[in-house]
Amino acid sequence: MSKMSSLFNTKKKNIYNLDDKKFFLAMKENCLFHYKNNPQYKKILDKMNFDPNSLKSYSDLEKIPFIPTLYFKHHNLLSLKKSRYWIKATSSGTSDYNVSRIGLTFTDLLRGWKMIKNVFSYHRLWSIKMHRCIIFGYEPHRSNERAIAKTAHGFTFLSPSLSKDYAIRWTKDGYQVDLDNIEMKLIKYSRGKVPIRTLGFPAYTYFLLKQMKDKGIKLTLPKGSIISLGGGWKSFYKEKVDKQAFYNLVKEVLGVDDNHIFEFFGAVEHPILYTDCRYHHFHIPNYSRVIIRDVETLKPVKNGEVGLINLLTPLSIGTPLLSVMTDDLGILHEEPCPCGEKSPYLEILGRSGVEDIITCAANAEEFLKGEEP
Numbered sequence: 001m002s003k004m005s006s007l008f009n010t011k012k013k014n015i016y017n018l019d020d021k022k023f024f025l026a027m028k029e030n031c032l033f034h035y036k037n038n039p040q041y042k043k044i045l046d047k048m049n050f051d052p053n054s055l056k057s058y059s060d061l062e063k064i065p066f067i068p069t070l071y072f073k074h075h076n077l078l079s080l081k082k083s084r085y086w087i088k089a090t091s092s093g094t095s096d097y098n099v100s101r102i103g104l105t106f107t108d109l110l111r112g113w114k115m116i117k118n119v120f121s122y123h124r125l126w127s128i129k130m131h132r133c134i135i136f137g138y139e140p141h142r143s144n145e146r147a148i149a150k151t152a153h154g155f156t157f158l159s160p161s162l163s164k165d166y167a168i169r170w171t172k173d174g175y176q177v178d179l180d181n182i183e184m185k186l187i188k189y190s191r192g193k194v195p196i197r198t199l200g201f202p203a204y205t206y207f208l209l210k211q212m213k214d215k216g217i218k219l220t221l222p223k224g225s226i227i228s229l230g231g232g233w234k235s236f237y238k239e240k241v242d243k244q245a246f247y248n249l250v251k252e253v254l255g256v257d258d259n260h261i262f263e264f265f266g267a268v269e270h271p272i273l274y275t276d277c278r279y280h281h282f283h284i285p286n287y288s289r290v291i292i293r294d295v296e297t298l299k300p301v302k303n304g305e306v307g308l309i310n311l312l313t314p315l316s317i318g319t320p321l322l323s324v325m326t327d328d329l330g331i332l333h334e335e336p337c338p339c340g341e342k343s344p345y346l347e348i349l350g351r352s353g354v355e356d357i358i359t360c361a362a363n364a365e366e367f368l369k370g371e372e373p
Contacts, residue, residue: 003029004314008111010286012118016343018286023314024058030314030322031055031064038079041320062291062300066310066325069269077319078103085318102268102319111315112271115287119273120158123262127159129224132189134182136200136208137231138175139166155199155228162194167204179208186212186219186254195224202229202263203239206246209253220255227256230264240350243280265348269324270311274346279338281345288313290346292332293325303334303344 001009007026010019031052034041045052048065055061071077078085085103104112120126133156156164165185169178189196198205205227212218227250241249247258258280265274265282272288284290291300292307301307309330312323329349337345 002026004317005107005111007314008114008287010118012121015118015122015285015287016283016341018284018289018343020058023286023289024055024061026314027061027064027312027322028052028055030317030320033317034079034320034322038077038320040075040077041079061289061312061323064312064323066323067269067320068325069267069327072101072269072324076101076103079320080105080318102271102316102321104271104316105318108271108316108318115285115315116273119275119285123275125158125226125262125275129159129195130162131159131195131197131224133161133164134167134185134196134198134200135164136167136182136198136202136204138168139170155197159197163189167200167208177204179204179211182208183212183217186221187217190219190221190254193222195222195226197226197228199228199230199264201231202246205229206239206241206249209249212253213249218253218255225254225256226260226262227254228262228264230266232265265346267311267324267326269321270313270326271315271321272311272313277337277339277341277345281333281337281339281341282348283337283339283341283343283345284332285343287315290330290332290344292330295329298325303332306331306349309346309348 003022003025007019007022035045035052036042044067045065050063050065052064055064067077080103082103084105086106086109135156165182167177167179167182168175169181186196247261250256250261251258259278261280263276263280263282265276266272270288272285274282274285274288276282289312291310291312292303292305293299293310294301294307298308306329309326309328310323311326314322316322331347331349332344333347334344336342
């Protein structure tokens, strides 16, 4: 068994018990694979004077040249023949030009499935009870390759679904946001006994809750209902509200306590599932690591300090996603969490002001210079 597959065979009870040696071996194997099979990736590493064989210990992982998410928005950085890919996914950009494109093989999907199965089992999100699903995201359509749409659709299979309703509906004119329809469905479903599960962009969830509050609508969703959030605030980052204020609004409008609110974090360039704990902290699972880097020097900072989020995982052989630099600011906390998990947890501060960080943009541009799209 490969070192990569061995890592993703981590047992459910151990997903937050970090095994640095196993992670290091999987990362080195993944780096060597892409270096050998992807000429474009090899060119990047050679340009940065980095040899994967120089990786000797876990502490060396920070030396792996990271790929900015900007790079994936301009290049198809695939390591295998097109016939090997089972899924091609894109990020949620504002245009076709402004999205990342990645490819995943059957092996990647198998590893991803093992991860998802364990994470959802650990957080007790699987259910055999009938639910109604409300997705604050895209209705499935063959033209939609966004990873968030595929993820949201997959969420509807965590339990048997009596109904599935989408806030962003497909029409003859393309996708249209229809929060009024979701408001009507919530009112109708709240009168029944079947629990409701929601998932989707927190911005659209918030906009609907605020709209309902302004109208004086207050519901009590059926027992067992959960509110799930994922996908970030995207272009609505200026409207982003404090988490506690959001949870209070959910309680006020829908009657759901914050211990029935779950938040997910991930990215098309980093297909790892982060699920918050009871205290709404994103603990780092054994399938990934996070490095926080200084916004000017891009060198790692100490835990507890603010910086750019650098995400690491050896999940994919289809696309070199092993070290990706985001344009998000975050903090990695190592202090004990009341939930009892010992792995550090990531606090995501958002993107406000990141667009103005010249050093990050310049570094990304350095990767792009001289490369073929």
